[in-house]
Amino acid sequence: MPQYVEKLDRHLAHIESMAESEPDPHRSRILWNYLHHGALELSGNWERIFDPSMTVDHPHYEMRTGSDETVVLDGADEVKEFYAIIEDENVMAINDGLHQLFVNDSGLAEFASTVDFAPGHVIADERDAWYYDDPVIDDPDATYARVSPHAMYWPYTDDGRLVGERVYQIEPFTVEKVDPDAVPTVDDIAAVAEAYFPENVDGDTPYADL
Structure with a gap:
């Protein structure tokens, strides 16, 4: 596997x-929601995230990664428009290894x-922005991996539905040239993510009928 x-x-x-x-049923439900949300989003099946059992009717997102201003998305229509844009532009941002994840009754942080x-x-063209730290770019046509450390908080309702996302880049990108053949395709990512759909996991997910 690449x-x-x-x-x-x-x-x-x-x-x-x-x-x-997780022994607490409510916190377990939050974690299952987070897992399926990520899998559906990464695979291009993001419409399923908006099922009423997973997300509130009026979600609120706040994000600042690779930008000077915080992007605020208020309501399902704005969030869906955002997902559609990143899908059309073939934007892929996937986790880069180990993480620290915390859950309590109000939601999760990472x-x-x-x-x-x-x-x-x-x-x-952007190297002077705060989210870069003087990266070395010796080939403008080469492909570079940008690793973004972030902190986030996702609040949830008492019945385990996502209220929204707050995601903030906390350090400049780490930039490294990579072989283009090492860059995963959309299909590569989807093949991994689909194993974590509600209908495909082995665990007792509360979203199996989604």
């Missing part, structure tokens, strides 16, 4: 393990890193 796809699989498997072993891939000239 390096980045293996890291993604390890990330999702860890969440699944936490959901299975410290982790995601990785996406960009041509050198795109990074060179």
Whole structure:
């Protein structure tokens, strides 16, 4: 399994393990929701996230990763429009290995890193922004991996439905040139993510009928 796809699989498997072993039913439901949300989003099946059993009618997102301003999405229509745009632009940001995940009755928090891939000239044009730390770009046409450390908090309702996302980049990107053949395709990512759909997991997920 390619390096980045293996890291993604390890990330999702860890969440699944936490959901299975969490003794509190409410917190377990939150973790299952987080697992399936990520799997559906990464595979391009993000419409399923908005099932009423998974997400509230009026979700609220706040995000600042690779941007000067915080992106605020208020309501399902704005969130769906955002997902459609990143799907059309073939934007891929997947977990880059181990993470620290915490859950309580109000939701979950995470410290982790995601990785996406960009041509050198795109990074060179933005290199003076706060979210870069003077990256070395010696080939504007080469492909570079951008690793983004982030902190996030996702609140949930008492019945385990997602209220929204707050995701913030907390350190500049780490940038490294990579072989284009090492960059996972959309199909590579979907093949891993689909194993964690509600209907495909072995655990007793409360979303099996979604």
